[in-house]
Amino acid sequence: MMRGQPNFDQIARPYRWLEYLTLGRALERCRLHYLPSLLKRKQALVLGDGDGRFLAQLLAQNPRLHADAIDTSATMLQLLRQRCEALVPKTHTRLTTHQADALTYPLAPPYDLIVTHFFLDCLTQPDLETLVNRIAPTLSPGALWLVSDFQIPTGPMRLPAKILVRALYLAFRILTGLRTTQLPDHATPLKQAGLTRIAQRQRLSGLLITELWQRNPDPQ
Numbered sequence: 001m002m003r004g005q006p007n008f009d010q011i012a013r014p015y016r017w018l019e020y021l022t023l024g025r026a027l028e029r030c031r032l033h034y035l036p037s038l039l040k041r042k043q044a045l046v047l048g049d050g051d052g053r054f055l056a057q058l059l060a061q062n063p064r065l066h067a068d069a070i071d072t073s074a075t076m077l078q079l080l081r082q083r084c085e086a087l088v089p090k091t092h093t094r095l096t097t098h099q100a101d102a103l104t105y106p107l108a109p110p111y112d113l114i115v116t117h118f119f120l121d122c123l124t125q126p127d128l129e130t131l132v133n134r135i136a137p138t139l140s141p142g143a144l145w146l147v148s149d150f151q152i153p154t155g156p157m158r159l160p161a162k163i164l165v166r167a168l169y170l171a172f173r174i175l176t177g178l179r180t181t182q183l184p185d186h187a188t189p190l191k192q193a194g195l196t197r198i199a200q201r202q203r204l205s206g207l208l209i210t211e212l213w214q215r216n217p218d219p220q
């Protein structure tokens with residue numbers, strides 16, 4: 001086991017159904033919302049994609065893309081690979097999977113796409129900052145970082161969102177041993193690392209967001 005990591009093996013198979021049961025198709029819609037903007041990408045780093053529902057679609061719709069997928073869960077990676085192989089011919093030539101901690105695994109740049117769907121919210125603020133500072137220098141000019149996450153919105157949904165997020169963290173603590181207890185802020189470290197948010201879509205009154213960030217051009 002790596003670095004006191006949570007273990008998602010036990011919930012890997014029911015994960016999809018647990019998700020549909022709690023939030024319907026809302027997470028799926030977030031993951032796929034910016035897929036049409038990713039069709040020119042060539043080299044992706046996909047962190048904690050879980051059972052691979054997003055990555056299979058990305059590889060299927062962008063036949064020129066190669067991807068490295070990193071996840072600590074062997075079962076999640078197995079499901080991811082099966083799902084990609086079922087949908088995409090010659091997956092083995094385009095997909096590499098690594099059972100590893102995204103915070104320490106040696107990266108193989110340059111990447112023009114990073115994907116973190118509902119993954120950064122598994123990290124503490126210091127770990128998230130470490131991750132962003134490791135990855136940002138590996139990005140090619142104009143590279144995109146696709147982030148989906150929970151957030152606590154302002155307005156009448158604030159209290160229900162706080163209660164739901166707290167309940168989700170408690171459930172993940174019981175089921176996987178996840179130690180994180182509050183949503184980290186990804187926007188500040190991404191900005192500090194030289195990325196700009198170029199698009200954002202919210203769902204469920206702001207409880208869910210999906211965002212596209214782009215690496216700023218190098219100064220002349």
Ligand SMILES: C[S@@+](CC[C@H](N)C(=O)[O-])C[C@H]1O[C@@H](n2cnc3c(N)ncnc32)[C@H](O)[C@@H]1O
Nearest residue numbers: 008048049050071072073076101102117118122
């Ligand atoms: C909450 S699930 C999200 C799965 C999927 N991306 C989604 O959109 O639902 C988090 C995933 O990240 C993986 N994970 C958690 N911490 C990790 C780490 N430090 N390094 C790599 N993978 C990690 C888990 O095994 C799991 O597959």
